[in-house]
Structures are given as C-alpha cells and as structure tokens.
Amino acid sequence: MSQKQSICIVDDDEIYKFFVKKILEIKGLADNVLTFPDGEEAYNYIKENRGNPNLLPDIIFLDINMPVMDGFLFIEEYTKIKHEINKEIAIYMVTSSIDPIDLERSKKYTEIKGFITKPISAEVLEKIIKKLRS
Template identity: 45%
Template sequence: MKNKINHICIIDDDRIYQYLAHKIISETNLVDEIDVFSNGLEAINFLKSAHSDKNKLPDIILLDLFMPVMDGWGFLKEYILIKPELVKKIPIYIVSSSIDPADIQKSKSIKNVTDFIVKPMTRESFVDIVGKFSKKVH
C-alpha cells in the first residue's frame, strides 16, 4: 500500500500503549506525523487551536474510552460541539480494552465514531484503518 496519512492523533493515558501504538504506526511507514495526548481535554484543546488549519488537524483519531481528566465519552461530546468549526472531517476509531457490549454498542451509535477496535491494536488492524481511509480520500 503506497497511500500515506499525513497526521494521526492517539488519545490514551496508558504510557505503555502510547509507546506500542506509536511503534506499530511508525513501523508501517504510512504516517508522517503522530501526536499523542494523555486525555481527551488535551486533545480537544489541540483541535480547538488547530481548527482552521488542515495541515495541523489529524487525518485520523485513535481514542481510548477510559482516561482521567476527560475520558473518551467526554471527548466525543466536546468533539461534536466543535466539529462544525473544524476545516476537515476526521474519522474517529475507538481503541479500548473494554469488551463490554454496552460500550461497543454505545460507540457504534455515535455517528462520529467510525469503528471500535479492541486493544491491543495490531499492525494489521492499523494497516486496515489506513486502507479504508485512503479509499475514502482518493
């Protein structure tokens, strides 16, 4: 696959997962820039500050559900409020250790959520995300 993503955003408080996800993504050579945020509030503040710059906004968001300060559900509520101000559409993939059917169903009922991936995210699942994204863009 030769399609690349310019910018991806990982929102997760688990430092080990941040490291592993960053490593998996980097090793695919499919992404130019990776931003990592430890909670939803940091990510929302970033999106607000970059709302009018297509180059600063991520192409894809990988979102954990359970974090301190602002969890994934809180992020999604805030995202829906700021979405009209963003100059590009950003697919959101929930990447969570939760296997609770209620969490999966709730996430799939939110139209801004593209898919739900149970941790750990593998190289294959990430390449699949990039492939789906590239088909929509190109």
C-alpha cells in the first residue's frame, strides 16, 4: 500500500471530528490525525511548525463556520505564510451549508483544492487521499 497521509481536521464539532477520525483509522488512510477546534489553533500550529514539514499535515479538512477564526479567515492568514512552508498542503473546505456564496468564495483561493458538504463519507475521504497519492 502507498504511504499513509497526515490529516488535519479543523472543526468545532467534536462528534464530526470523532466520526472522520474513526473512518480514517478504520480504512487505514492516515498515519497521523491532528484535530483542532478552530482555525486559530490550527493556524498557530502550522505557523509554529512551518519549518518542519514532517510535523505538517498533507491534507486539511477545514470547516467554514467556527468560532474564534472561521475557515475563510484561516485561509487568508495561511496564504500570508504559505511561501515559508516547504510542503504542499491540500486544503478542502467542509461545510454543512449549501450556500453558493461560500462555494464561489472558496474558488478565489488556489490553496483550496475542493469544497465538501457534510457529512463527509468514507468514499469521499478515500477518493481525496487516493488523488493526493497519485
């Protein structure tokens, strides 16, 4: 099997994070799963570890609507330090909203590789990780 990935889930919904983490574990899709309750904690982790690509995730599943720092504010801050990171990180926006404005807004950022509506299925996770490996 191909190398497994380091996955980061940024979401304020503890049940959702538990669910996605379980799928990743059961399917054997990730060696490491990081979770953060908001964009600010995730951003601070990435900023603090930007010089060590081994500690950074390969994929971030980023919720749009969160307290403290939402997904779009995270992306805006991330783009400011992206040039300092020696690793390509695939970011997928995840939301329970079907607001077309969110979808259009997400298309403005080249860092965002896709837009996923909750709940995320095992099939969608497998497809994203398979795409990253190829």
